[in-house]
Amino acid sequence: MTIFILTQILFPLILIGWLAFVPPRNLLGIGIQSLMTAIALVAIARMGIWVFPPWWTPYLYGVLFILALALGFLRHQPKRRMPLSWPGWVMIVGFVAFGAYAGNEAARSWTGQFPAAAPAVDLTFPLRGDNFLIVNGGSDIRINAHLKTLDESVPRFRDYRGQSYGTDIIQVNRWGLRSRGIIPKHPAAYLIYGAPVFAPCAGQVVQAIDGFPDMTIPEIDLVNRAGNHVILRCGAFEVILAHFRPQSLVVQSGMAVAVGDAIAKVGNSGASAEPHLHIHAQRPGSLAMPLSGDPLPVRFNGRFLTRSNRVTTPPPETEP
Known part of the structure; x- marks a missing residue:
């Protein structure tokens, strides 16, 4: 996680600083560098998990990019007819190759905002x-890490393929920060920790597992990956909600639930790098491997949620 955070901070700033302070002196060179930098920033914005730095950071990078472009032109005054040296051509070729790669990644991540064919x-x-902020969601692996479990060449993924279109949810404050500190070790330092979770569909509880401890960040439980979790049978499909706080479940196997009934509280049990709610839908799995069913895309309140989407929901209506 630390390397990921540094990459999202340092790499965009290096690209922007390069454009501002050492751009090519030729108009062709600075034009290509500017375009490729813009494409790279879009790709980083789409694929990054913006918890720290927060979700609004890509907008700040956009402002800095415009300022860097203006500064590069004003300070260095690139000339239309200035010939490029061979290092200049090498740099242009490198930027074009890099921009083509970044553009492909951005385009592929953009297609991930639409549900799969299922x-x-x-x-x-x-x-x-x-x-609430979506940190994993969508139909492309660039914005939803769960999709790696569709890789049938990895035998251990078959037991968890039902989660392939899963959604991971955290909560942030008004400044876009999700915790006290950058990566605090205690789960209670995260804003979403202890948040009540409600039934997303009407059905029956087919499995309710409790008793696993919250993990200290960034440790994860690789054996009991779902941690404390609930499986709901809602008609022809199942919904799995996972990583609950220990001793917070208020349902038991066999219970019927209605939409909006309390289920448990968000925690950090199982293979959870920090407190969040995991939810996915699937066709029923086997008794031995309950998360192995065929995965199904999910719309929440009619909306297909993808990485970096933000959600605000009203409190339940109360009787007057």
């Missing part, structure tokens, strides 16, 4: 409150 399941968003 029939989508309609659910009610399982949390109540402001500023």
Whole structure:
């Protein structure tokens, strides 16, 4: 996670600083460098997990890019007819290759905002409150890490393929920060920790597992990957909600639930690098491997959520 954070901070700043302070002196060179830098920033913005730095950081990079472009032109005054040296041509070729790669990544991540061809399941968003942020979601692996479990060449993924279109949800404050500190070790330092989770569909609890401890960040439980979790059978499909706080479940196997019934509280049990709610829908799995069913895309309140989407839900209506 630390390397990931540094990459999202340092790499964009290096690209922007390069454009501002040492751009090519030729108009062709600075034009290509500017275009490729813009494409790279778009790709980083689309694929990054913006928890720290926060979700608004790509907009700041956009402002800095415009300022860097203006500064590069004003300070260095590139000439239309100035010949390029061979290092200049090498740099241009490098930028074009880099821009082509970044553009492909951005385009592929953009297609991930649309549901896969499989029939989508309609659910009610399982949390109540402001500023929920999607950190994994969508139909492309660039914005949803769960899709790696569709790789049938890795035998261990077959037991968890039902989560392939899964969604991971955290909560941030008004400044876009999700915790006290950058990567605090204690789960209670995260804003979403302890948030009530509600049934996203009407059905029956087929499995309710409790008793696993919260993990200290960034440790994860590689054996009991779902941690404390609930499986709901809602008609022809199942919904799995995972990583609950220990001793927070208020449902048991066999219970019937209605939409909006309390289920548990968000925690950090199982293979969870930090507190979040994991939810996915699937065709029923086997008894031995309950998360191995065919994965199904999900729409929450009619919306297909992807990485960096933000969600605010009103509190339940109360009787007057």
